Amino acid sequence: MSPPPTSVLLPTTRWTPACDEVAAQLAEDDELLVVCDAETDPVADHVRDQPENVRLVVAGEPSGCSGKANAIAAGMDAARHDRVAWTDDDFRHPPDWLAGLHADYERHGPVSELPAFVGRDPxxxxxxxxxxxxxxxxxxxxxxxxxxxxxxxxDDLEVDAFLADLRRTVSDDGLLSEHLDATAVRRTRRVEIGGTVRESLERHVRFTKIAYAHDPVGMSVSSVGITGLVTASLLVPVYAFVVAALLFAGCYAAFGIRRWTAVLGYPALLASVPLLAYAYARRTFVWGGRRYRWRSKFDVELVE
Structure with a gap:
């Protein structure tokens, strides 16, 4: 049986290979909503040359939420179908990507794949x-x-309540995880991140603040546990290095990630302690060219 008509939301300001890859997978009744901030974004002209089932949605400037949350909210409002997929423009979508998600939905209900973040700077x-x-x-x-x-x-969630919350927060998927009972399948997509140390610092601050905003107790316990573990490991650094490398190599293998960086497990844990402190101390962070002050889950200020 064919899956029902589906709306795919793809927030981006420029046309990337991912846009072509997703557009090529659409069934006759599906639609791809390319969501940008403004008519002047480079992606706008490109979308006008696409088939009718590839539509442009202009979200406008965010107010009280992140640009990504604002884009997803606008896309959800514009989507014509009840079945909805979200995706990003920064990873490869193989020809069976959308079909795989449909098949997973039939087995599990709401479903998500996993990211494998690959660094581009030290x-x-x-x-x-x-x-x-x-x-x-x-x-x-x-x-x-x-x-x-x-x-x-x-029908898998209370859409109106979710969108109301989305328009006053930062993390789209962090919030969706609270509203949607989903199954994460063990299938990873390689997402390249960073490029400069400054970009990577800002991303790490954002990741840390997202984790804390959506699970403050769990994040606090994890932070204390990691700090204690790293402190104790300083007494036996050679053994700690070997054990961490082996454990992370096993974790990489479990998710099909083939990267030499598994051997950096111990120095990564060492670096995570001061970076946690740095992230907690930061009052603002930059994401997508905008600076945010995020006081609590639903208290977001855009800083000029």
Missing amino acids: LSMLLEPVYVLGGTASVYAGDMVWGGAVLFER
Whole structure:
């Protein structure tokens, strides 16, 4: 049986290979909503040359939420179908990507894939083991949602309540994880991150604040536990290095991630302690060219 008509939301300001890849997978009644901030974004002209089932949605400037949350909210309002997929423009979508999500939905209901973050600068490469632990393994273990590859139907959650909350927060997938009972499948997508140390610092601050905003108790316990573990490991650094490398290599293998950075497990854990303190101390962070002050889950200020 064919899946029902589906709306795919893809927030971006420029046309990337991911846009072509997703557009090529649409069935006759599906639609791809390319969501940008303004008519002047480079992606706008490109969308006008696409087939009718590829539509442009102009979200406008965010107010009281992140640009990503604002884009997803606008896309959800514009979507014509009850089955909805979210995705991003920064990873490869193989020809069976959308079909795979449909098949998973038939087995599990709402479903999400997993990100595998790959660094492009020294800091983001160093932190890859931390992100495999916190951004891949923990999403899978907790059946959380990754906004880069998630599929659900409107009846699977209270859409109006979700959108009202979305328009006053930062993390689209962090919030969706609280509103949607989803299954995370053990299938990863390689997402390149960073580029400069400054970009990687800002991303790490954002990741840390997202984790704390949506699970303050769990994040606090994890922070204390990591700090204590790292402090104790300083007494036997050679053994700690070997054990961490082996454990992270096993974690990488479990999710099909083939990266040499598994050997950086111990230095990554060492670096995570001062970076946690740095992230907690930061009052603002930059994401997508905008600076945010995020006081609590539903208290977001855009800083000029």
